Amino acid sequence: PVDRTPEIQEARLKLPVLAEEQVIMEAVKENPCVVICGETGSGKTTQVPQFLYEAGYASGSGIIGITEPRRVAAVSMSHRVAKEMNLSTRVVSYQIRYEGNVTSDTKIKFMTDGVLLKEIQKDFLLQKYSVIIIDEAHERSVYTDILIGLLSRIVPLRNKKGLPMKLLVMSATLRVEDFTDNTKLFPTPPPVIKVDARQFPVTIHFNKRTPMEDYTGEVFHKICKIHRMLPPGGILVFLTGQAEVHSLCRRLRKAFPFRKGNITTGEDEEADTSEAMRKFKKAKQKKPVSLPRIDLDNYSALPVDEGDEDREAGIGDEEDDGSDVDIGDDPADGGKPHQMNHSPPPILIVIKTSAIINCPLCFVSVEVKADPSIPLFVLPLYSLLAPEQQAKVFRPPPAGTRLCVVATNVAETSLTIPGIKYVVDCGRVKKRFYDRVTGVSSFKVTWTSQASANQRAGRAGRTEPGHCYRLYSSAVFGDFSLFSEAEITRRPVEDLVLQMKDLNIDKVVNFPFPTSPSAEALVAAEQLLVSLGALKEPPHTGRLKEMKRAKLSCPITSLGRAMASFPVAPRYAKMLALGKQQDCLPYVIAVVAAMTVRELFEDLDRPAGSEDESSKLTQRRARLTQMKRLWAGQGASLLLGDLMVMLGAVGACEFAGCTPKFCEENGLRYKAMVEIRRLRGQLTNAVNTVSPEVGVFVDPKMAPPTEHQVVCLRQIVLAGLGDHLARRVQAEDILDPKWRNGYKTPLMDEPVFIHPTSALFKTLPEFVVYQEIMETTKMYMKGVSAVQAE
Numbered sequence: 102p103v104d105r106t107p108e109i110q111e112a113r114l115k116l117p118v119l120a121e122e123q124v125i126m127e128a129v130k131e132n133p134c135v136v137i138c139g140e141t142g143s144g145k146t147t148q149v150p151q152f153l154y155e156a157g158y159a160s161g162s163g164i165i166g167i168t169e170p171r172r173v174a175a176v177s178m179s180h181r182v183a184k185e186m187n188l189s190t191r192v193v194s195y196q197i198r199y200e201g202n203v204t205s206d207t208k209i210k211f212m213t214d215g216v217l218l219k220e221i222q223k224d225f226l227l228q229k230y231s232v233i234i235i236d237e238a239h240e241r242s243v244y245t246d247i248l249i250g251l252l253s254r255i256v257p258l259r260n261k262k263g264l265p266m267k268l269l270v271m272s273a274t275l276r277v278e279d280f281t282d283n284t285k286l287f288p289t290p291p292p293v294i295k296v297d298a299r300q301f302p303v304t305i306h307f308n309k310r311t312p313m314e315d316y317t318g319e320v321f322h323k324i325c326k327i328h329r330m331l332p333p334g335g336i337l338v339f340l341t342g343q344a345e346v347h348s349l350c351r352r353l354r355k356a357f358p359f360r361k362g363n364i365t366t367g368e369d370e371e372a373d374t375s376e377a378m379r380k381f382k383k384a385k386q387k388k389p390v391s392l393p394r395i396d397l398d399n400y401s402a403l404p405v406d407e408g409d410e411d412r413e414a415g416i417g418d419e420e421d422d423g424s425d426v427d428i429g430d431d432p433a434d435g436g437k438p439h440q441m442n443h444s445p446p447p448i449l450i451v452i453k454t455s456a457i458i459n460c461p462l463c464f465v466s467v468e469v470k471a472d473p474s475i476p477l478f479v480l481p482l483y484s485l486l487a488p489e490q491q492a493k494v495f496r497p498p499p500a501g502t503r504l505c506v507v508a509t510n511v512a513e514t515s516l517t518i519p520g521i522k523y524v525v526d527c528g529r530v531k532k533r534f535y536d537r538v539t540g541v542s543s544f545k546v547t548w549t550s551q552a553s554a555n556q557r558a559g560r561a562g563r564t565e566p567g568h569c570y571r572l573y574s575s576a577v578f579g580d581f582s583l584f585s586e587a588e589i590t591r592r593p594v595e596d597l598v599l600q601m602k603d604l605n606i607d608k609v610v611n612f613p614f615p616t617s618p619s620a621e622a623l624v625a626a627e628q629l630l631v632s633l634g635a636l637k638e639p640p641h642t643g644r645l646k647e648m649k650r651a652k653l654s655c656p657i658t659s660l661g662r663a664m665a666s667f668p669v670a671p672r673y674a675k676m677l678a679l680g681k682q683q684d685c686l687p688y689v690i691a692v693v694a695a696m697t698v699r700e701l702f703e704d705l706d707r708p709a710g711s712e713d714e715s716s717k718l719t720q721r722r723a724r725l726t727q728m729k730r731l732w733a734g735q736g737a738s739l740l741l742g743d744l745m746v747m748l749g750a751v752g753a754c755e756f757a758g759c760t761p762k763f764c765e766e767n768g769l770r771y772k773a774m775v776e777i778r779r780l781r782g783q784l785t786n787a788v789n790t791v792s793p794e795v796g797v798f799v800d801p802k803m804a805p806p807t808e809h810q811v812v813c814l815r816q817i818v819l820a821g822l823g824d825h826l827a828r829r830v831q832a833e834d835i836l837d838p839k840w841r842n843g844y845k846t847p848l849m850d851e852p853v854f855i856h857p858t859s860a861l862f863k864t865l866p867e868f869v870v871y872q873e874i875m876e877t878t879k880m881y882m883k884g885v886s887a888v889q890a891e
């Protein structure tokens with residue numbers, strides 16, 4: 102029996118998933134695996150665990166586990182469900198990489214998918230759980246894919262042993278064939294339960310032109326127009342990254358300042374007589390802007406003027422009811438519906454180009470002067486934002502203000518923000534690209550997929566009909582790929598291969614992946630692991646076919662098992678496994694922790710907003726340069742290069758107590774330093790578990806390494822990064838003046854470079870190893886350390 106408050110109960114009853122409770126529970130009872138599809142916001146994540154709880158799935162010895170691909174979701178959903186059920190967080194808990202509040206009383210456990218994968222390593226049968234829910238399966242994150250593969254084997258094993266277990270896979274899209282039509286994965290296809298979305302139509306407004314350069318400027322102007330001219334309703338903006346989010350927030354707050362004292366903070370908006378509210382109401386009454394009427398029955402996924410058949414053919418493949426679909430009433434067109442033959446997208450969308458429907462927003466220019474009379478309540482939202490900050494988006498904005506959430510992809514499916522009526526979509530996404538041959542990584546902002554753009558648009562229609570402003574043309578949209586690719590096909594897989602080998606899956610090629618990585622990627626992974634000593638190449642007679650097979654079924658070594666127990670990539674795990682020598686372990690742990698966390702140093706090269714800020718930035722840059730020189734050490738330490746700088750920074754920061762003040766003053770990213778601290782603790786525990794005799798501990802007052810230890814550290818680094826070796830381009834090989842100071846790597850024709858901010862930029866040693874190559878303005882090596890030529 103769950104004792105919910107009347108308010109919660111009322112809110113729950115509005116969620117579409119509640120209507121399906123019986124169907125879902127029946128299917129779960131009858132089948133070992135069930136797939137549930139329902140639009141974002143339909144209540145899957147918050148309600149399905151409650152159904153299972155109430156049906157008694159957590160009353161025996163097993164508990165209910167739910168995995169999320171994002172930490173944000175694991176934390177905030179566990180809080181939400183605890184609140185809805187009126188239960189303590191001792192009972193509804195979460196576990197993410199470094200923290201959690203799980204207790205012996207925990208019955209519902211939210212966790213990141215990586216956490217569950219680690220648990221499978223400890224107990225393959227996951228006997229703690231009676232049900233596992235894999236949430237957000239449509240995101241196709243690598244761990245989600247692997248977990249589904251593993252669970253497809255674990256569930257039947259459990260049932261055979263008389264310890265029944267259920268698997269639920271939940272997706273925000275209907276595109277689940279990779280799970281259901283894959284007989285290698287599920288010999289009997291699991292039933293798919295569709296939850297009908299309570300989705301209001303969303304009118305899509307395409308831009309006539311597509312800004313290629315300053316799209317954030319375009320986003321800013323669009324928000325200004327919406328805020329000044331359109332009726333009340335929250336705005337949700339999709340941008341690509343944290344920096345963009347912050348700079349737009351700053352600009353918007355400047356344009357529509359909001360001061361707490363300014364505005365009455367009562368709950369009752371109707372009673373509010375503030376200037377802002379008056380303006381809003383006026384806008385409502387006068388309807389200066391009449392947005393097109395939306396016809397629920399008439400909708401299409403393509404703009405009227407671009408309805409070429411090829412293009413639509415693929416769009417509606419999410420839901421096929423075979424019916425003909427009309428295009429919406431078109432005021433500029435005499436209101437005659439056009440017949441179009443294609444199946445509807447998952448959300449109802451009326452799509453028009455702004456020009457056709459005379460969208461007033463497109464013809465009005467707004468002045469960009471600070472206007473405190475119509476305050477905008479601007480909130481950022483991205484994965485790394487502190488949970489308290491993230492929680493703000495769920496609360497109603499102060500009365501008399503309009504909510505505007507500036508978000509990255511997290512708001513696309515994992516979090517549902519109440520009260521959003523307008524979506525502004527820049528159409529782009531930031532992704533890490535990885536070159537399979539050269540290993541070069543780069544972050545690139547690219548167009549998103551049609552499926553993602555439609556998800557984004559759908560966020561506007563949760564509570565009433567909404568509008569989505571796409572800042573790109575419909576032609577550009579037509580060129581988007583239909584879906585985003587599964588992550589597993591886009592990144593190196595050596596870490597996964599090692600984890601699987603540790604689970605005694607020797608023939609990784611035969612693993613039931615929902616989408617398999619390429620054979621090349623698997624071979625490359627096994628080769629790297631063999632070279633690190635984690636796998637052993639089995640003997641073969643030298644015949645090509647046999648060799649190929651051998652390359653894909655190397656068994657794990659004892660070193661490999663030790664490496665697999667460390668929660669870091671195999672190259673770094675190798676360093677940890679070797680670190681026992683010469684009392685180097687604390688240093689190796691600190692360096693590995695620092696290398697694993699992205700960007701220790703603050704980005705001080707960012708454009709400054711004002712002259713004042715600019716001079717502060719210059720000062721801070723100078724300070725960081727000076728500190729880096731100090732951290733790089735002297736004599737032998739210098740050769741350890743960037744890794745010595747990281748080690749020095751971590752040492753100094755811990756010595757000072759790892760305070761935000763110290764980080765701020767010395768150009769370190771506080772968040773990164775905290776993460777490094779946690780990771781150091783975690784790696785120290787892991788090392789002690791593997792070799793208890795070393796008894797290593799985290800020393801906050803770690804002294805710098807001795808010369809001898811530095812030599813040893815460099816050897817350990819070389820052992821881990823051995824395949825990332827580069828040699829200075831020789832004088833006779835300089836084919837282009839630009840190649841001077843370049844380095845040659847085995848796999849690339851073009852040289853790579855040491856970054857000006859690197860500790861070794863001036864030294865230019867003959868041989869170096871590097872952490873990775875990042876392509877920005879040039880091919881740059883990151884995390885460079887010198888290697889002695891023998």
Ligand code: ADP
Nearest residue numbers: 140141142143144145146147148181495517519
């Ligand atoms: P789904 O998983 O299907 O996307 P959810 O279960 O996450 O749906 O969300 C269901 C509803 O619960 C949404 O309408 C959302 O607004 C609401 N909700 C979720 N988390 C919170 C929260 N922390 N505070 C208030 N409402 C929330």
Ligand code: MG
Nearest residue numbers: 145146514515
């Ligand atoms: Mg969800």
